[in-house]
Amino acid sequence: MSKILNPVKNAAVAGADSSRYRVVGVDGDRDIPTATASAACIIKASGLTKSYRKQNVVVPVLRGVDFQAEEKRITAIVGQSGSGKSTLLHLLGTLDQPDEGEIFFNGARIDNVSARERDHFRNTQLGMIFQFYHLLPELTLLENIMAPAMIRHGIFSYWKRRSELKERARELAAVVGLEHRLRHRPSQLSGGEMQRTAIARALILNPSLLLADEPTGNLDQETGTSILGLLQSLNEEHNLTIVMVTHDEYVASQCDALVRLKGGRVERLK
Amino acid sequence: MYKLLLCWRYLRTRWIALASIVSVMLGVATLVVVNSVMDGFTTLMQERMHGILSDLVVETRSTAGLSQPDWYSDRIRERLGDSVSGITTVVTLPAMMTFTVNGQSHTQQINLIGIDEATYASVSDFSKYLLHPDNQKQLDFLLKETGYDPSRESLQPAGWEHRRPNERLKKEFAKRQQEFRSELERYDELKRKIQEQQSEQKNENNLDTASDEAKSEINSLETDPLALAANSADAINSLRDSKPLSAPTGGGRSFDAETEQQIGIVLGIGLGCVRGRDQDNNVRDHFYLRPGDDVSVAFPNAGTPPKAIDKSFTVVDFYESKMSEYDATFAFVPLRSLQESRGMIDPQTGKGAVTSIQIKLKQGVDLAQARDILRSEFPPESLVIVNSWKDTQGPLLAAVALETTILNILLFMIIAVAGFGILATFFMIVVEKTRDIGVLKALGSPGSGIATIFLGYGVLLGTVGAGVGVVCGLLFVWKINEIARVIEFITGREVFDPTIYYFDKIPTIIHPAMLVWVSLGSVIIAVLASVLPAVRAARMHPVEALRYE
Numbered sequence: 172m173s174k175i176l177n178p179v180k181n182a183a184v185a186g187a188d189s190s191r192y193r194v195v196g197v198d199g200d201r202d203i204p205t206a207t208a209s210a211a212c213i214i215k216a217s218g219l220t221k222s223y224r225k226q227n228v229v230v231p232v233l234r235g236v237d238f239q240a241e242e243k244r245i246t247a248i249v250g251q252s253g254s255g256k257s258t259l260l261h262l263l264g265t266l267d268q269p270d271e272g273e274i275f276f277n278g279a280r281i282d283n284v285s286a287r288e289r290d291h292f293r294n295t296q297l298g299m300i301f302q303f304y305h306l307l308p309e310l311t312l313l314e315n316i317m318a319p320a321m322i323r324h325g326i327f328s329y330w331k332r333r334s335e336l337k338e339r340a341r342e343l344a345a346v347v348g349l350e351h352r353l354r355h356r357p358s359q360l361s362g363g364e365m366q367r368t369a370i371a372r373a374l375i376l377n378p379s380l381l382l383a384d385e386p387t388g389n390l391d392q393e394t395g396t397s398i399l400g401l402l403q404s405l406n407e408e409h410n411l412t413i414v415m416v417t418h419d420e421y422v423a424s425q426c427d428a429l430v431r432l433k434g435g436r437v438e439r440l441k
Numbered sequence: 442m443y444k445l446l447l448c449w450r451y452l453r454t455r456w457i458a459l460a461s462i463v464s465v466m467l468g469v470a471t472l473v474v475v476n477s478v479m480d481g482f483t484t485l486m487q488e489r490m491h492g493i494l495s496d497l498v499v500e501t502r503s504t505a506g507l508s509q510p511d512w513y514s515d516r517i518r519e520r521l522g523d524s525v526s527g528i529t530t531v532v533t534l535p536a537m538m539t540f541t542v543n544g545q546s547h548t549q550q551i552n553l554i555g556i557d558e559a560t561y562a563s564v565s566d567f568s569k570y571l572l573h574p575d576n577q578k579q580l581d582f583l584l585k586e587t588g589y590d591p592s593r594e595s596l597q598p599a600g601w602e603h604r605r606p607n608e609r610l611k612k613e614f615a616k617r618q619q620e621f622r623s624e625l626e627r628y629d630e631l632k633r634k635i636q637e638q639q640s641e642q643k644n645e646n647n648l649d650t651a652s653d654e655a656k657s658e659i660n661s662l663e664t665d666p667l668a669l670a671a672n673s674a675d676a677i678n679s680l681r682d683s684k685p686l687s688a689p690t691g692g693g694r695s696f697d698a699e700t701e702q703q704i705g706i707v708l709g710i711g712l713g714c715v716r717g718r719d720q721d722n723n724v725r726d727h728f729y730l731r732p733g734d735d736v737s738v739a740f741p742n743a744g745t746p747p748k749a750i751d752k753s754f755t756v757v758d759f760y761e762s763k764m765s766e767y768d769a770t771f772a773f774v775p776l777r778s779l780q781e782s783r784g785m786i787d788p789q790t791g792k793g794a795v796t797s798i799q800i801k802l803k804q805g806v807d808l809a810q811a812r813d814i815l816r817s818e819f820p821p822e823s824l825v826i827v828n829s830w831k832d833t834q835g836p837l838l839a840a841v842a843l844e845t846t847i848l849n850i851l852l853f854m855i856i857a858v859a860g861f862g863i864l865a866t867f868f869m870i871v872v873e874k875t876r877d878i879g880v881l882k883a884l885g886s887p888g889s890g891i892a893t894i895f896l897g898y899g900v901l902l903g904t905v906g907a908g909v910g911v912v913c914g915l916l917f918v919w920k921i922n923e924i925a926r927v928i929e930f931i932t933g934r935e936v937f938d939p940t941i942y943y944f945d946k947i948p949t950i951i952h953p954a955m956l957v958w959v960s961l962g963s964v965i966i967a968v969l970a971s972v973l974p975a976v977r978a979a980r981m982h983p984v985e986a987l988r989y990e
Contacts, residue, residue: 266883266983287887294885305880305987309450321443322886329442372884 213380213412214263215239219272221258232258233269234435240380240428243410245402247423250432256416257384259432263414264297264382265289277379294323298373302385304365306357306372313353316340316371323376336375343371347401363394370401374411381405383415387422399425443881444890448897451870452905458898461866462906464859465963469910470917472852472959473951477918479845480955481948486841489764492566493771494830495529497812500797501825505743506532506785508794513825517800520818524806527563530795531556532779536740538712538772542729549712551772553740555779558582564801567773570760571707572596573732582705582775584733584757595726604733604755608698703735704778706754710761711769732756738772743783743794752782763944856963860970863902867895867974878978879986888979895975896968903967907960918949 216238222231232255240246248256261267262274265281274282281292293299306315314321317340321329329336344350347367357365366386373381383402387395399422405411415426423429431438452458499517501507510530518525532555539548558580562568571577572590589599713730730736734756741747754774762768780786780793787793802811812829819825831838871878878891917924925936925947937947 261984264883266987290882290885290887292885293883297885299883301880301883301987305876305883307447307877307880309447309454314446318443318881319884321446322881322884322890324442326442326445 211242212239213242214274214276214414216259216263216269216274217272219259219262219269219274221255221262221267221269232435233262235272236432236435236437238263238430238437240412240414242412243406244427245406245413245415245425246428246430247426248414248416248430248432249418249420249423250438252418254432255435256418256432260382260384260414260416264299265293294319295376296379298370298376298378298381300366300369300373300381300383300386302388304357304362304369304389306360306365306368308357311354311356312344312349312360312368313337313340315357315368316343316375318372319376340371340375343374344368346374347371361394362390363397366390366394366398367401370398370405374405379412381411381413383413385416385418387417387419395419395422443886444894444897447894448901451894451898452901455870457866457869458902461859461863461902461967462909464862465856465903465906465967466910466913468852468856468859469907469959469963470914471855472849473911473914473956474917474921475848475852476845476955476959477914477949477951478921478947479841479848480950480952483838483841483845484950485944485948486764487838489762489767490834490837491830492570493762493764493767494833495527495564495799496802496808497800497815497827497829498797498833499800499815499819499825499827500533503796503824504741504745504747506794506796507798507825508787509792510795510798511792513798513819516818517798517815520814521800521802521811524802524811525800526803527560527801529557529560529564529799530776531561531797531799532776532783532785532794533796534740534783536738536772538736538738540730540734540736547729550770551712551738552770553738553779554771554773555776556773557776561799564799567760570762571758572710572761573600573758576707576758580707580758582707582757584702584705584755589732589758593726596728596731599732601733603731604702605699607733612699698735702755702757703753704755704774705757706736706738707758707760707773708736708756709768709771710759711765712772713756713759730756732758738774740783743785750782853962853966856966859906860966863899863967863970864973867899867971868977870898871895871974871978874978875981875986875989878981879983879989882981882983883987891981892975892979895971895978899968899971899975900964902971903964904960906967907963910963911956911960915951918951921947921949 216236219233219236219238220231221233222229224230232253236255236259238248238259248259250256258267262269262282265274269282272282273280276292276296281289284292307318310318317336320336320340324332324336341350341353344353347370349364349367349371352360352364357368360368366389370386381402386402387398390398402413402415403425406413415422417423499513507513514528514530517528534553536551536553537548538551539546541547556567562580568577568580571580572593573585573588575585575588584604585600587598587600587602589596591597708730713734714726714728716724716726719725735753736756737751737753739749739751742750760768760771760773776795777793780795785794802808808829808831812827812832815827819827881891882888928936937944
């Protein structure tokens, strides 16, 4: 069981520079590695290969990719369609496992751990946003934001902390500018609002790393720019580390680091 | 927490789930109704059976019966001790009852039971099924003036009120018959005389010598209306052969049926009544025998080989246990008179033999255990049979129990079909929710958590379906008679024909345990049906799920 301390209010809303995303146990005895002020490498992958089998034909997607992302920076992964951007992101997010290669998160290998550990890692250390937002249509905006916290806590633990978690979800909704839409369902929100909700959901458990899979890909330019601005502000104001897949060169140019993939290999690093 | 929330939201937003709930609900409601009605039937039937049968019966098949019933009673009391609430001795034997209705003779096979009216009520509810309130208090085998269940119009008049005018009419008829017979005899005598004279005349070729007096006599007889009415040779012959309709005599003394009765007999109502419908389709009982009528019963005596004895009895009451098997065969007479008629009285001791000893146990005594104790006391080698009332009615009770079991199996198969409906619905929902499953996995939900959502959804569907089904079933049972009337009105057919089933309301009993196991069974089926879709959802690859279009 863990308890979320509340740095966001101080960090994101008040803009305090001491912000730091920490997740600790209920009894405070377990500190999970967190972003620090130094530009240390938070996630690192080496020699990643991944191929898919489609109708008895093996289709290689990644052919030995080395990757690393530094703390408090926004790293963009760009490339043409089919270059392996999303596959790399899924491997980094432990949604899939590489055929070969290794992935380290804060120095600990994460690609070969058990499914339960990977689930726990995704839940507590990562925030994920997708091109198509992927909100749960049966839940309200507030409940969607709280979904990772609900997954993290059992019924009794959640019930005990529900007011604290609700308060945090409301604060995050305010950060993304949706505090007035808390009871609305995803079907009642615009694309930009849904993506903002997804960002708030990704931040509910104070992740160390935010993985974004083409977060502006399904939005008009103005809304996309607004979402990008939000991510940048989170990065700048709260030192949130972001790895973002995009095919938009302008968006990529706004990032601190760039990895370009071509044909399943890293073509160029910025 | 998210599992519970999503289960609840899926239940509220997925209308397709309603079909699953309805199918479970219908299955559960049907099970509740069928079990309640079957339990009602069974309990009523058992009550009726047990009402007329004692708990335990120690019997012999010997024609002469048990010659020392007191010895047996003492042994029984010794072995069962305080468990015994009442003991009575009984003579039971097959017999043939004959009675006359509208001049026609009818014969009916019966079970003739000689009972000790002082003790028989202590072993069964026999007296509460009698029609006359005085007999319900204490049966005395005496005909009552009137008062035989006044609510039965078709039974009235009954008792002396019926017997007296009836016998007066019979007596009058017998008198007229006697007069007519005398006339016939006189006619035969004259006819014989004429024939003799005619034969003499033929012999002497002298017809003129025939007596004018005799001729005029014959002429007057032939014009007599009585003689004309009896013109048919067959009718006259049958009348000649018939015995006069005089009352039976007892001990040489003339028996006056108008003021006296034979030994009393209590008949099962089915022996003196047929149930049918009148022109307006109302159920009516037609009594062809009434209290006050005489019947003749032929039964074997206790000798070896047995010889048939024919004895007249007066119907003094009917009993109605509403078990057609009993009501249509059982006839009760005083034990002592039956023993005397059969020659079962020991001339030295004056004590009578019996064919069975009936025992009533106290409330809460283990019936099977008590039976086994007596069986060990009276082993089969002693040619004495010990049975409980459940053993006696074993095949019938077993048949009803089997019927209930088969119905339950069939109805649970209906719920199993509903379970397959849930399976199909859940597979559809899993496919529909593929992306959401991917999202939940991306957010860190383990496979077991995803499976729990769908298993929980199954539990919820089963619980809601079973809950609503139980409520609907209970409402149906509560208003079953009204519903039956509506069904009768719509279909024009009687749901429970009162001429077949001896009740005016459909008997129902609701056992809470039945509600629990029906609900639990339905929930288990719903959960089992959701296992496969849940496993499929749990095993879904998150990346493939997120990419699902």
